[in-house]
Amino acid sequence: MTAAQNTMGRGFALLPVGLKALICLSLFSAMPTALRAQQNGETDVPPEVSVEEFQAFSTLLTIERDQLYRRSQLGIALEAMLTGERDALQTENQQIFDALTAEENELVTLRGQTEAESFSVLASAFDEKVQRIRQEQDLKLRTLVRRREEILNRFVTISLPLVAQVARDRGGLAVIERSQVFLVVQDIDITTDAIALIDQVYSGGNIPNMFLQVIPLETTEN
Numbered sequence: 001m002t003a004a005q006n007t008m009g010r011g012f013a014l015l016p017v018g019l020k021a022l023i024c025l026s027l028f029s030a031m032p033t034a035l036r037a038q039q040n041g042e043t044d045v046p047p048e049v050s051v052e053e054f055q056a057f058s059t060l061l062t063i064e065r066d067q068l069y070r071r072s073q074l075g076i077a078l079e080a081m082l083t084g085e086r087d088a089l090q091t092e093n094q095q096i097f098d099a100l101t102a103e104e105n106e107l108v109t110l111r112g113q114t115e116a117e118s119f120s121v122l123a124s125a126f127d128e129k130v131q132r133i134r135q136e137q138d139l140k141l142r143t144l145v146r147r148r149e150e151i152l153n154r155f156v157t158i159s160l161p162l163v164a165q166v167a168r169d170r171g172g173l174a175v176i177e178r179s180q181v182f183l184v185v186q187d188i189d190i191t192t193d194a195i196a197l198i199d200q201v202y203s204g205g206n207i208p209n210m211f212l213q214v215i216p217l218e219t220t221e222n
Contacts, residue, residue, distance in 0.1 A: 061172040062181055064191045068159050072198040075155060077205035082148050089144060093137055100130060147215040154210060159198060166193045 069075035107126055111119055167175050170190060178189055202208070 059171065059173040060188065061167055061170060061175045062178040062189045062191075063163060063175050063194060064178045064189070065156075067191050068163075068194055068198065069152065069155055072195045072202075073205040074198060074202040074207070077207050078151055078155065078211060081207060081211075082144075082151065085144060085147075089137075089140055096133060096137065100133070143215060150214045151211055154214065158202075158210075159194070162197045162201060163190070163194045166190045166197055169193075 069079070103126065107119075107122060110122065114122070163175060167173075167190060170193075172188075172190070175190065178191070
């Protein structure tokens with residue numbers, strides 16, 4: 001070992017741990033490029049690719065699919081509509097519960113004032129009413145859940161061509177979910193651009209009829 005190398009080794013040992021890691025990372029990052037240059041007989045290391053050049057030639061792009069719905073004007077309008085329908089159903093359920101509770105209390109009062117046979121008829125009729133209403137409200141809830149799923153599916157359907165257009169404009173050949181990417185060295189995400197295009201096509205948060213006609217809430221099962 002030369003004196004210079006020995007001196008460098010002693011100095012390196014005195015550096016903070018974080019700085020040692022940074023120096024090692026820099027050295028190892030530079031080694032592959034330098035070795036390839038030597039093997040090819042090149043004396044100069046090729047310049048690094050700029051961000052603009054990397055983005056221009058990147059064929060793999062990423063997107064946060066759920067953000068298209070959460071941040072676009074159309075998605076926000078659809079979610080507000082669905083939330084309003086859910087809240088309306090909850091309000092209706094509470095009103096029905098309050099009415100049935102009051103009716104049940106009346107039956108309790110009548111129990112001591114009515115013959116057993118007559119009271120049994122009233123109680124049976126009340127039970128049948130409760131069961132019927134419960135089935136009707138359960139159906140409305142299931143319909144609302146299916147309606148939400150279908151609306152989300154239709155949102156994805158109308159979004160796909162717009163995402164594809166943004167990808168083509170960026171020179172991309174494939175778009176994957178950003179959460180599935182382990183490491184990204186440059187910005188290859190097109191979520192913001194896709195949202196901007198969705199807002200441009202479906203401006204103002206106006207909801208197309210194709211969403212309003214999805215599984216009407218008054219749907220009943222046979």
